[in-house]
Amino acid sequence: MNTSSKPTAVALVTGSGRNIGREIALGLAASGVAIAVNVRSSAAEGQAVVDEIIAMGGQALLCVADVTDQSAVAAMMAAIQATWGRLDILVNNAAIRREAKIDDISVRDWRDTLAVILDGAFFCAQAALPLLRASGRAAIINIGGMTSHTGAAERVHVVTAKAGLGGLTRALAHDLSPDGITVNCIAPGMVDTRRDTASSTTAPKHHARHHPLLGRRGTAAEIAASVVWLAGPSARFITGQTLHVNGGTYLGV
Template identity: 60%
Template sequence: MTQELAGRVALVTGAGRNIGRAIARDLAAGGAAVAVNARANRAEAEAVVAEIVSAGGRAIVALGDVTDPAAVEGMVRAVLETFGRLDILVNNAALRRELPFAEMDFAAWRAVLDVCLDGAFHCARAALPALRASGHGTIVNIGGLTGHSGAARRAHVVTAKAGLAGFTRALAHDLAPDITVNLVAPGLIDTAREAARPHHRGGRRTLVGREGTPEEVAAAVRFLAGPRARYITGQTLHVNGGAYLPG
């Protein structure tokens, strides 16, 4: 692999585990310095930073709640103070809860949208001046299969992820030509979960006969963040092994 991201700096939200961790590690492997965000779990974020540093990369912990505009502005400020620039923003932080709609109150609905959708808004707003100054600015939002296919017990998650796809297309128009904005939509990825296997996976199968890995999602993000993807913006890249085929 090349060091195609050498000299660039990335902020990855929700990077303490699973897909976010894999994205942070792969961007670092491409040569980028990485700010590893977690809401409150410093130990997880520090473990990812240690992995990157032990492999010869540069990384810092960026604790902060993406639903808090002041905390997000503080994270971006810390990145700029440490590395002097910010070129890549990956909006990965999310809540992927399941609850029948009849049992969902407004607080449960709002909690998911606050992180997935409002968090992406806060991060993009705070990072915008630095991304514009970069000359290589890119935003990669992490969506999800169900944001396109729908799913039971996930009205809040589906709505947030579908909104993120629309947000991606809108920003691609607003921020062109300086900043590219794309969405990666993972599906059926083998990740560690505290809760039971998601209900919506019961009837889904992939064409490739297996679940994907966080590293395969990270590879797509790394490509979209790199110099060979500067002609790609406003797009959704599905990484789902053929579990969902958009028309």
């Protein structure tokens, strides 16, 4: 952890030990933001991201916390406040993205998926409010998904949860606009990421059926760049929106 100087902004990125979350943390850090790197249990991966940020001259704090546990989330916010005294950006990225046929999805699988994606985003947003309200220029960015708009086979739990993030985004935009807090959702599609982890074990089947107009899949860094922009000063008049970043695979309206 490097907290040698006072940062101009602080961000919490949930699920930032790998893939899109990691790139979001690195992208925000490169723009001068101090980063609270959250992981559920993979402390080694989270520490590696912290070390990368510090190596580039930034500030970072490792926060090992299960976003489905309200007490753990509260402790994470307390650690951020104790370290920097502020929080300006919340990125709700943590997710479970496993595939299974509807016949095989257990009640536990269903509830675990919704808990990480939806409960986690709600718990983090609610717990962060005192710090975000004090910011004066805060932003909440939820990481949704293309299939919450297109649908997809063998992902009913994931699609349902990600679609719920869209509703959460619009509702929070109404509730938090008096505080000057913007709330938006980014819906990535057709992005190359690691799929050999507990949260996502195989390449999504819908990737074989969809083809981006731009002729390639996106990178996690490109999703991160969208987050950096939405969290920055140029996007202060944007709230309650879903930004589709998918190379033209799905043309949202």
